[in-house]
Amino acid sequence: MGLSWLIAGLLLPFFVVMLPPFSVTIILLASLLTLPALRTSPGLVILLTACAWSTWHIEDQRSNWKSFESPQTRTVQGRVASLPVNRGEYLEFQLVADDRDARLNGVRFLVRWYRNWPEVRAGQTWLLQLRLKPARSRVNFSGNGREPWFFAARIAALGHVDSSPSLRVAEPGQFDLLSQRERLSMAIGKVLDGHSAYPVIATLAVADRRYLDQAAWKRFNSTGTAHLLAISGLHIGIAAALGWWIGRLFSWLMPTAFSLRWSELACWFCSLATAFTYASLSGFPASTVRALVMLTCIALVKTSGRTPRPWRTLACALAIVLLLDPLAPLSAGLYLSFGAVAALTWAFNGRPGGQPWWRVLLRAQGAIMLFNLPLGMLLFQRASPGAFLANLLAIPWASVLVVPFAVLGTVLEPLFPGPSASVLILAAENMRLLTLALDGMAENPGFELLHTFVPSMWVMTIALAGAAIMLLPPGLMRRSCALVLMVPLLVRPGLKPQQARLDLLDSGQGFAATLRSGKDLLVYDSGPGDGQTWSIVPSVVGPAVKSARGDPGRIVISHGDLDHSGGLHELLRLYPRALFYGAFSNRRPRIANCLEGLGWNTGQANVKFLHPSPGLPYLGNDSSCVASVEIHGLRILFTGDITRTIEQRLVQEGLSQHDFLFVAHHGSKSSSIKEFIHTVGPSVALVSAASHNRYGLPHADVASRFAAIGAQFFSTSECGGMRLDIAETGSWRLSSARRLRRAPWRWPAGPSCP
Structure with a gap:
């Protein structure tokens, strides 16, 4: 029970919204320890002490952040x-x-x-x-x-x-581990120069992910096999096995007086030494620390003649990892690593052996999938429908034909470069064959990565309970009934039928927004990207679209600047049925011009473009698609990056009042002239800008202009994403992501943020 109290105390501070200062925590702990009831309850003492340990490390890092609060x-x-x-x-x-x-x-x-x-x-x-x-x-x-x-x-x-x-x-220095890790990666690069599998082999061998491109990440994410790119217990187990056989060889060379007892100790020593050395070269991620601790516990139990207890060993490993790195709960790898081992322990502990290998493989893969599905939704808001099939091939293939040779080649490289090169080439060729198979799967629509929503804690608890029941031995419960407990994972919380929701996404120094009205979803701008390979669509726009329930029917790209259109290529790929509008210097397939007077009505929202006019040449920022949206009697104005010239023109053409305004050009002084602001007369002005950006946006003069008319002025640089919920009656509520998702490890929202 002491381990349970310890683990609970180390984790508890990460599940609260706000923490008291460490000094207050110590005073509270000292006060509580004076109570007679607590002095006779060691579990609570361990819990409170562990909480104080985690809180101290959290406060220490927060103080580091505050030291650099201003540029x-x-x-x-x-x-x-x-x-x-x-x-x-x-x-x-x-x-x-x-x-x-x-x-x-x-x-x-x-x-x-x-x-x-x-x-x-x-x-x-x-x-x-x-x-x-x-x-x-x-x-x-x-x-x-x-x-x-x-x-x-x-x-x-x-x-x-x-x-x-x-x-x-x-x-x-000569014994600098990080330097040696880079040297090994460079040595692998020389052996596999030009080989397509080199980035993956370098990742598997020494956790060097620098050469993995977007295509590789997409391949592994789409097929649900990205976990193969992490140095895990599999790698440590293989390294330990190599060390064991080195120890066995050493014991064979010893005289017969070298007893069986000392022979076993030598094998375990070499096994642990090899595993520790390999883990140090990979940078000691949480999964390797977990594997090392479990391996050490097993070695101690085995050499003492006792029987290993899997759950206690796993709990000891978790407690040690949390004590060594109290901030580890912020890493997704901690939950995925320990979750996978817990799933396997639950699926196989206490079960009779002798089952066919294929049944063991199916059960192991099924256990990991069932437990990782809710975890993946919680941590990453995504799931891969074809992950089960892909992993049935990828895990055995990588475990037998890739990882052992990658680890062996890395271990041999300092001593035997020639044989090491041959082993690494064999690992690379095997990995190349696997990537060809995964590429074929990733191109199948059934393997397309799904962006999901963040499940609540009660949904997570019920789903994990369902997964545990499904893995019980036959006869204990009707396991098929447990599927019902997994259903809440598929039920996305949504809006009321007549409610509308507008999200201004925190896209850094760019712009992206989504508008849901009834069954229609509009995306305005894609946020920054390079226009070819990289964009924030997978990490920002995609999750926002999925959380809004359904694919967008229309997508507007205000103009060609990459801070607004950098993810257009990704949107075109993801949403082939959407209607695209935009303003560009040249005609683009599938994209219609957002000309003045063009618009549509969704039943709840009336959308109309106010600019640019037909016949105007492309003017860069001044060709931005200006759109007016009316929902339930409220008006919203999208302005892109227009400058004072277009603002004056819109005023002269009879621009009407709007309740909400997206401030043009990220709050630059080249836009938001007084005449325009007074004509629009917004109640709320919203700005998309990166925190402490080099342009100093939004400019203080712009903010003061809106303050002069009594408008509320909010920026994503202080508030994060902004959300406007509009009821059928026309009432509205504004909220900010930094306020609603506040946590001890996030920068707080600005004082004025809703």
């Missing part, structure tokens, strides 16, 4: 503490400050180096001048931002290297 420029000397990633426009890496400045010692930064960066290697020490800003990211009502990851990785601030001279102070 600043600092000269920082530190060690490159991650594998540098070339993202095309910039080089990205983590930098941990050293003791050159006592105030920054040990502080971790996520650094981007734009333009003409030198060669940067893991483990090197650099002296850099950094422009730092808070570690904030997008926050919406659906989907996931990066703030939980920033918090869990203990990133104190985001920074980019200033143009001033930079200095490489020192090279990594």
Whole structure:
């Protein structure tokens, strides 16, 4: 029971909306421990102490964040503490400050180096001048931002290297693990130079994901096999098995006096040493720590002559992981790793052996799928319908023909480069065959990745209970009835039939919005992207569309700037039946011009374009599609990036009053002139802008102009995504994602955010 109290206490702070300051927590804990009832209840003492431990680490990271609450420029000397990633426009890496400045010692930064960066290697020490800003990211009502990851990785601030001279102070030491990990990855790259499977082999061997492109991620996500890209217990188990046989070989070479007892100890020692070394090269992700702890527990039990207890071993592993890394609950890998092992333990613990291999495989895959379905919906808001079939092929293939050879080739490389190369090539060829099969599956419509909604905790609890009942032995319960408990996962909470909902998405320095009225869904702009491969559609727009129930009937792309149209290619692919409107410098297939006077009526909403006029040439920002929407007596105006010239023209043409206005050009001074603002006369003005963006948007002058007419002024830079719910009566309610999804590991909403 002590382990249960410990785990509950370590997890509890992550399931509350607000935490008291650590000093208050300590005073409260000390006060409670004086109560006689608690002194006789060790479980509650463990619970409260564990809560205090997690709370202290949360408060420590929050204090790091607050130190960089406002942008600043600092000269920082530190060690490159991650594998540098070339993202095309910039080089990205983590930098941990050293003791050159006592105030920054040990502080971790996520650094981007734009333009003409030198060669940067893991483990090197650099002296850099950094422009730092808070570690904030997008926050919406659906989907996931990066703030939980920033918090869990203990990133104190985001920074980019200033143009001033930079200095490489020192090279990594000979035994620097991160440097050795990069060296191994480079060695694998030389062996597999030009091989299509190199990015996956580097990922499987040393957790180097730098070379995985969007196509690879799409392949594995669509088929539900992305878990293969994580260094997991499978990898640690294979490394441990290699170490075991090394120990066995050592014991065979020993004299006969080397007893069986010492022989077993030597095997376990070599097994643990090999597994630990391999885990260190992969960076000790939560799944490897879990596997190492469980392996150590099994070794101790076996060498002591006791019988392993799977559930207690799993609980010990979870408790140790949480104690070593109290912020691990913010990582999805923790839940997926321990959830998979718990599912397998539930499915097989206490069952008789001797079953055919194919039944064992089906049961194992079914157990993992049943438990991971609700977890995947909760953590990622997505599911792959064909994941079961894809994993039936991928897991055995990777487990037998890819991962063992990748691990063996990596372990052999420092000592035997020649044999290592042959083994790595064999692993790459086997992986190439697997990716060909997965590509074929991913092209099948049945494998298309589904974006889902975030299930509530009671839905999660019921679904997990249903999964557990379905895996019970025959005869205990009618397992088919448990399917009913899984049904709530498929029932999406929706709007009332006559209710409308408008979401301004937090898209960073871009624009994207969705409008649901009745059964019709309108998407206005796609948010930023490069127009070809990368966009925020999968992470922001897609989840918002799915949470709105149903595919969009119409999509408007205001103009060709990539902060508004960067995800158009992805929207065209995802929604082939949608009607597209836009303004571009040249004609594009499937996209009609959003000309003045064009519009439609959905029964609840009346949409009409006010600009651009027929015959006008393409004018960039000033060709933006300006749309007026009327719902239940309320009017909403979309303006794109128009400037004062078009605003004046609209005023002269008799622009009417609107209740809600999307402020043009992210709140730039080139737009939102006084005449336009007074003519529109909005009650609420909404701005889409990135937090602490380099343009200083929305501009203070623009905000003051709206304040002068008494309009409420909100920006996604402070509030995250904004949601407007409109009732049939015309009453409305405005809310913000940062306010509704507040958590200790997120930046709070601005004081004025609804």
